[in-house]
Amino acid sequence: MTGPLASNPVGRSFDPAALAARYSAVLILLLIIAGFAIAEPAFLSADTMGNTVKQASFIGIAAVGMVFVLLTAGIDLSVGSIMYLGPLLAGIAMRDMEVGVTGALLISVLAGAAMGAINAFFVVALRIIPFITTLATLFLFRGFGAYLTSSRQLDFPDEVRGFGLATVFGLPMPVIVFAIIVAAAYVILVHTPLGRQIYAFGNDAEGARKAGLPTARLQAFVYIASGMCASLAGFVLISQIGRLDTGFGEGREFSVIAAAVLGGASLFGGVGGAFSAVIGALTIQTVQAGLVYTGINLYLQPLLLGLVIFIAVLLDGLRQARLDDSRRRIIRPFVSTPASMSSPKSRTTKEPSP
Amino acid sequence: MSALLGLHRLSKSWFGVPAVTDMTLEIPAGICLGMIGENGAGKSTLMNMIGGVVAPTSGSMTWRGEPYDPKTPADAKASGIAFIHQELNLFTNLTVAENIFVDEFPRRLGLIDKRQMIGRTRALLDRLNLHAEPETPVGNLAPGERQLVEIAKALHREAALIIFDEPTTSLTARETDKLFETIRALRADGATIVYISHILGEVKALSDHLAVLRDGHLVDEGPIERFDIPAMINAMIGRELSAIYPARSSQPADEVVLEADGLSQAGVVEDICFKLHRGEILGIFGLMGSGRSELARMIFGVDPTGSGTLFMHDQPVTGDTRERIARGMAFVTENRREEGLMMDATISDNLSLVTIEDFGRPPVALIDRERLKARTEGVRDEVRIKAANIATQAARALSGGNQQKVVIGKWLLGAPQLFILDEPTRGVDVGAKHEIYTIIDKLAASGSAVLLISSELEELMGTCDRILVMAQGEITGAFAKDAFSEAAIIAAAFKEVAA
Numbered sequence: 054m055t056g057p058l059a060s061n062p063v064g065r066s067f068d069p070a071a072l073a074a075r076y077s078a079v080l081i082l083l084l085i086i087a088g089f090a091i092a093e094p095a096f097l098s099a100d101t102m103g104n105t106v107k108q109a110s111f112i113g114i115a116a117v118g119m120v121f122v123l124l125t126a127g128i129d130l131s132v133g134s135i136m137y138l139g140p141l142l143a144g145i146a147m148r149d150m151e152v153g154v155t156g157a158l159l160i161s162v163l164a165g166a167a168m169g170a171i172n173a174f175f176v177v178a179l180r181i182i183p184f185i186t187t188l189a190t191l192f193l194f195r196g197f198g199a200y201l202t203s204s205r206q207l208d209f210p211d212e213v214r215g216f217g218l219a220t221v222f223g224l225p226m227p228v229i230v231f232a233i234i235v236a237a238a239y240v241i242l243v244h245t246p247l248g249r250q251i252y253a254f255g256n257d258a259e260g261a262r263k264a265g266l267p268t269a270r271l272q273a274f275v276y277i278a279s280g281m282c283a284s285l286a287g288f289v290l291i292s293q294i295g296r297l298d299t300g301f302g303e304g305r306e307f308s309v310i311a312a313a314v315l316g317g318a319s320l321f322g323g324v325g326g327a328f329s330a331v332i333g334a335l336t337i338q339t340v341q342a343g344l345v346y347t348g349i350n351l352y353l354q355p356l357l358l359g360l361v362i363f364i365a366v367l368l369d370g371l372r373q374a375r376l377d378d379s380r381r382r383i384i385r386p387f388v389s390t391p392a393s394m395s396s397p398k399s400r401t402t403k404e405p406s407p
Numbered sequence: 408m409s410a411l412l413g414l415h416r417l418s419k420s421w422f423g424v425p426a427v428t429d430m431t432l433e434i435p436a437g438i439c440l441g442m443i444g445e446n447g448a449g450k451s452t453l454m455n456m457i458g459g460v461v462a463p464t465s466g467s468m469t470w471r472g473e474p475y476d477p478k479t480p481a482d483a484k485a486s487g488i489a490f491i492h493q494e495l496n497l498f499t500n501l502t503v504a505e506n507i508f509v510d511e512f513p514r515r516l517g518l519i520d521k522r523q524m525i526g527r528t529r530a531l532l533d534r535l536n537l538h539a540e541p542e543t544p545v546g547n548l549a550p551g552e553r554q555l556v557e558i559a560k561a562l563h564r565e566a567a568l569i570i571f572d573e574p575t576t577s578l579t580a581r582e583t584d585k586l587f588e589t590i591r592a593l594r595a596d597g598a599t600i601v602y603i604s605h606i607l608g609e610v611k612a613l614s615d616h617l618a619v620l621r622d623g624h625l626v627d628e629g630p631i632e633r634f635d636i637p638a639m640i641n642a643m644i645g646r647e648l649s650a651i652y653p654a655r656s657s658q659p660a661d662e663v664v665l666e667a668d669g670l671s672q673a674g675v676v677e678d679i680c681f682k683l684h685r686g687e688i689l690g691i692f693g694l695m696g697s698g699r700s701e702l703a704r705m706i707f708g709v710d711p712t713g714s715g716t717l718f719m720h721d722q723p724v725t726g727d728t729r730e731r732i733a734r735g736m737a738f739v740t741e742n743r744r745e746e747g748l749m750m751d752a753t754i755s756d757n758l759s760l761v762t763i764e765d766f767g768r769p770p771v772a773l774i775d776r777e778r779l780k781a782r783t784e785g786v787r788d789e790v791r792i793k794a795a796n797i798a799t800q801a802a803r804a805l806s807g808g809n810q811q812k813v814v815i816g817k818w819l820l821g822a823p824q825l826f827i828l829d830e831p832t833r834g835v836d837v838g839a840k841h842e843i844y845t846i847i848d849k850l851a852a853s854g855s856a857v858l859l860i861s862s863e864l865e866e867l868m869g870t871c872d873r874i875l876v877m878a879q880g881e882i883t884g885a886f887a888k889d890a891f892s893e894a895a896i897i898a899a900a901f902k903e904v905a906a
Contacts, residue, residue, distance in 0.1 A: 244519055246512040249501060253509050256498040263496055265481045265510050323500045 077368060078317040078329065082336045085361075089343035096346050105342045106335065110227035111290045112305070113334030116312040117238045118282025120330050121275040123313050124242075124255045126322025127183040129276060131172060132283035132309050134194035136302030139165045139284025140291045141198050144207045154216045154292075161288040162281050168194055169280020173273035183276075191306070199299065207297040217292030227289050231331075234282060238327035251275065255322030283309070307362075312337050315365040321373045336361070410469070411436040411599050412457070412488075412568060417466035419452050426452040428623045430466070434568070439590070439600040441614030441631065443607065445643055445694075445864075445897075449623040450603055454572060458490055459483040489561030493573040493696065495553055499546035503556050504528035506545055507563050531559040535589055551582025558589060569593065570601040575609060576696050576879075587613060605694045607636050607901055619643055637894075640901070644864075644893050652869030653845050657852035659687035659872050664856035665825055667706070669715035675701050676880040679715070683825070688847060688857040690871035692864055694900050698880035699860045700741055703829050706858070707731060707738040719825070732761065737818035739811075741830040741860075747814040754797035754805070757813050758783045762820040786816040790846055808839020815846060826850055829860045844870050864896055878902040 089096045115132050122129045143161035146152040152160065168190070175186040219226050242248035254261040254271050261268050291297050316333025318325025340361050344354045410433035417430045427449040434440055444450050455461045457468070459477030468475040470486055477483045483490075497506050504524050505512075513520040513527070528541035537555040545553060554574060561569050571590070575583045590613060594600055604610050610617065617634050619627040619642040627642045634642070662685040670679040676698045683689050693699040704710040706717060708728040717724040719734055740746040748757055759766065759779055766782075768775040780798070787797050790812040794800050802813055811831055818826065828847065832840045847870060851857050861867050867874050868891050876884035876899040884899030886892070 240518070244521075245517065246514065246519060249505050249512065249519065250509065252500055253498040253505075256500045257496075260496050260498065263480055265484070323498075 078315060078332045078336070078365075081315070081361075081365075082332055082339065085336060085339055085343065089339070089347060092347045093343075096343060101342065101346065105338050107225050107228055108342070109334040109338035110231035111286055112308050112312050112337060113231050113330050114227075114234050114286035114289065115279075115283045115305070115309045116316070116330035116334050117234050117327060118279035119309050119313040120238070120316075120318045120325050120327065121242075121251065121278045122183070123310075123318040123320060124251050124322060124325055125272055125275050126255050126258070126320075127176065127272070127275065128187065128310065128320070129172065129279045129283075130184065130187040130306050131168065131190040131194055132279060133302040133305040134191050134198070135165055135168050135280050135283040136287030136290075136305060137297070137299075138168065138194045138198045139280075140287045140301075141201065141207060141297055143288060144209050144291070144297055145201065147210055147213070148207070154212055157213070158216075158285075158288060161284050165280040165282070165284025166277050167280070168284070169277035170273070172280065173276040176276060177269045177272050195303075202299065204299045206299065209291065209295050209297065211295070213292045214295045217289065217295075227293070230285065230289050234285070235327050235331055238330070242327055247271070247274065252323055255324075258322075308337060311362040311365065314369055315362065319369050319373065320366070321369070324372075333365075410434060411471060412475070413469040414453075414457075415467045415469070417453070417456060417463050417468065419456060419461060419464050425623050427456070427463075430623075430625050432618060432625055432628065434599060434601065436567075436599050437594070437597060438616050439594055439602055439614045441610035441617045442601060442603045442620065443605075443610055443617070443639060443643060444620030445862075448620040448643070450620055451572075452623075453620070454490070454570060454603070457483065457488065457570070484564065487565065487567040489564060489566035489569045491554065491557050491561065491569065491571045491574055493576050495557050497545050497553055497556060500544065502542045502544055503532070503539055503548070503559075504541035506556055507531065507560050527563075528559070531562055534562065534592075535559055536585070549582070551578045551585065554578070554582075554586065555589065558593075562593075566598070568599045568601065570603070572603045573605065573696065574602075575604065575606060583609075605901055607639050611636065611639070640894055640897050644897060652866075653841070653848055655688075655851075655870075655872065656848055657686055659851075660685040660854075663718075664720065665706070665858070666718040666721075667715065668718065670702070670705060670712055670717065671715050672701075672705065672711065672713040675710075675713075676705070676877075679882055681875055681882070681885070683856045683858060685824075685856055686851050686854055687873065688851050688859055688871045690867035690874040691858065691860045691877060692867050692874055692896060692900055693862070693877035695862065697877040697900065699862075699877050700829055701880075702877070703738070703827050703858070703860055707736060707827055709738075732821070732823075735824035737761075737821070737823035737826050739814050739818070739826070739828045739831055741833060743807075743810055743814055743833075748802045748810060750803040751801050754787075754792065754794055754800055754802055754813055755780070755783045757802050758786055758797070758817045758820060761817050765821075782820060786819050789819060790816045791842060792816065806839065808835040808842065811835055811839070811843060812846070815843075823855065825856045825858070827858045827860070830862065831859070832861070832863070832866060840866075864893060864900075868893070868896075876900050 086097075095101070115136065119129060119132065139161045142164045143152075143157040146160050147157050172183075172187055172190055175181045175190075176183050217226055221229055242251070250261070250266050251271050251274075253264070253266060254268055258268065261271075287302055291301070312333035313325065313329055314320060314333065315336045316325070316329030316331065318329040318333075337358070340358055341354070344357060349357070412434040414430050414432045417427060418425065419427045430449075430453065442450060452461065456463050457477075459480050459482045462478075470488075475486065477486065498509065501509065507528055508524050513523045515523070525541045532539060532541065532555075535555050535558060537552060537559070539548060539552055545556060548556065558569070574586060578586065587609075590600060590602070602610060602613050611631060611634070614631045617627075617629060617631050617639070618625060619639065621643055663682050664685050665683040667679050667681050671677050679702060681689070691699045691702070701710060705712045708726065708731045719736075724731060724734065744750065749760070759782075763774065764772075766775050766779045767773065783797060787794070792805070792812045793809050794805060802810060805813065815828075815831070831847070832843050835843065844866075847857060847859065859867065859871060872888055874886045874891065874896060875882055876886070876896055878900055879902065883902055884896065886896060
């Protein structure tokens with residue numbers, strides 16, 4: 054069956070172009086690292102790389118949650134605000150109720166889950182599209198935080214920094230948390246029915262409904278997961294600084310979405326994985342660190358970062374166009390098999406003059 | 408033999424228009440029932456009732472002797488009825504095994520038991536003789552292989568009745584042979600099959616029993632030996648041409664308006680050649696999925712063309728839809744609701760949509776409301792849209808026939824030379840049909856060339872000067888008015904080459 058296969062986006066045999074498309078995210082990351090390494094060999098030092106990974110954890114943890122949402126072809130714009138409000142509630146509990154660090158961590162994650170549940174309620178029960186829902190909660194969550202603090206900064210007790218700056222076997226705490234979250238996401242996405250059904254829903258929502266999958270539960274889960282991850286990411290970073298400013302997390306939703314997409318998750322759903330968050334967060338952080346390291350004009354940096362994100366989204370769009378193409382209705386077999394019965398000779402075309 | 412599935416005086420009508428009427432049919436266990444009928448004969452509605460997609464208006468069904476009243480597709484599935492549609496319901500980003508088990512994964516300690524899932528999938532694939540790895544993504548499979556995965560799903564659920572709806576449309580000859588082997592093997596294992604197809608030779612080869620549908624009625628039924636292919640065709644057609652068609656009031660001229668020279672697009676159409684003359688109404692007949700609508704979209708520049716050239720007045724046509732409109736093309740789509748009309752906008756706004764740029768008044772192109780109003784009122788009278796006030800009434804408020812007049816009317820404003828009409832009378836009552844036929848005749852009489860695409864042969868025979876027939880993306884016949892023959896045209900459409 055050579056004929057029909059030719060129409061597939063990914064052939065079964067070895068195809069360098071298909072392979073490159075599949076691992077384009079990793080390739081882009083490696084190219085960027087190589088580029089900076091050529092410009093400045095010291096960029097490859099263990100110190101710099103270690104620092105990059107540590108700093109990537111913050112966006113990375115939230116991006117794991119975002120991957121879940123993107124897999125369902127949804128979007129969560131409220132993650133930046135959740136990063137702020139989740140740790141804020143934990144901090145208030147520490148200050149006013151003498152909760153310990155573990156308790157605060159727990160409160161932060163639960164608050165994130167609750168905010169995710171609010172998003173899920175609007176998206177699933179009221180069927181408001183995710184973009185509008187999370188755009189509204191972006192303002193709601195931050196507004197609630199501003200009301201609680203009267204827009205003042207909140208100082209955390211010192212023991213929080215003891216947690217945030219701790220290392221285990223030489224690994225900094227943010228990296229450990231990031232690794233745990235990625236591992237958990239990997240298991241859920243690859244090895245549980247829930248995970249596989251999320252992929253199915255993202256591939257064809259109507260088909261998933263017809264197949265009797267619990268679509269409401271799937272959709273609710275991804276927003277709750279995203280809220281939990283965002284809040285946890287916020288807490289991990291705050292526990293290193295020890296202070297929560299009003300503007301914390303503002304605009305971060307874009308880095309988080311960009312990281313997920315850069316890592317290979319598709320805005321159109323059904324494509325991506327736990328490691329998308331890792332690759333994407335590393336890419337963004339590498340670009341930022343590299344630009345600083347090579348001393349490129351400070352004011353050029355947002356532009357270059359934007360360019361990288363633009364390329365990622367462009368690639369995603371191209372990939373989707375290809376996918377749509379392969380889904381077009383096929384009326385007749387592709388005639389590249391010579392033995393096919395529908396050879397043009399058997400036609401009875403006659404064109405009479407009117 | 409007891410009946411596995413029984414239909415008792417089953418009827419369904421849509422807004423008072425009957426689609427299936429009083430259908431009584433028993434499907435005994437273990438047979439392969441072939442089902443044939445023209446477009447609109449009621450096959451899909453019948454299948455949708457059996458599949459729990461739509462509820463019957465009256466009548467009842469029995470399954471294994473018990474009353475059967477599916478409310479959802481899941482009910483039908485749970486009863487043991489599986490559907491294999493032309494358009495498959497598979498998730499291309501999941502593996503073969505995951506697609507089979509997606510609604511109920513085997514688990515171990517809360518995680519998917521991959522070993523069990525893959526083992527059971529391999530057993531199913533072996534039964535179907537499909538040499539694909541259970542862990543191959545479905546997106547990497549050929550159409551024929553995907554269909555076997557769909558059949559594997561039915562086997563996995565131990566379906567007792569498997570209904571195939573036009574399963575071979577996108578398969579190669581080899582894949583089709585393999586599918587037939589599989590279907591025969593399924594029957595040998597005790598499954599009951601319903602096989603619906605437009606390809607009569609296939610139905611004849613596979614079935615033991617035949618049911619023929621026409622206009623929502625079961626018109627004939629019996630063992631397959633009773634039917635040869637001409638008898639099948641005769642049973643499907645057989646009605647009188649009614650008097651709703653106005654006589655043609657003009658003759659086509661010699662001037663060629665549109666010429667297609669070898670239009671091809673891989674997987675869609677192949678080597679399409681025809682000439683369309685000034686003042687001519689050229690019909691294109693074909694069954695569902697024959698490529699007729701796709702051809703129309705290619706001519707209008709909505710879908711890409713692989714190779715071949717299109718000429719308009721001997722000049723090659725290139726460029727996008729916008730350019731083609733400027734050269735005098737007009738397109739009335741088959742999806743009036745989705746593509747042809749802005750349902751919530753006023754009738755006037757809809758009428759002026761295509762030509763709005765012509766009503767700009769210098770220097771800044773603000774719209775000349777007075778002139779626009781005069782022109783839209785003119786068109787409204789020309790096509791006789793029945794509306795109280797076209798400036799305030801929304802298109803949604805009109806009947807189907809009047810909506811269609813708006814769609815035609817919006818093109819009239821630009822006085823095009825070529826009209827492409829795709830199913831212009833779909834969902835329109837008989838009275839409005841007559842008016843639309845009259846409009847089409849007037850278009851031709853005023854010098855436009857008309858390409859009329861329809862799945863209703865009667866309508867084409869009543870209105871066209873010439874009919875081209877398409878099947879599987881090719882032109883399989885061309886008939887001048889004096890050679891119109893229902894049987895010959897249907898035979899060409901079913902690709903049963905009249906020897």
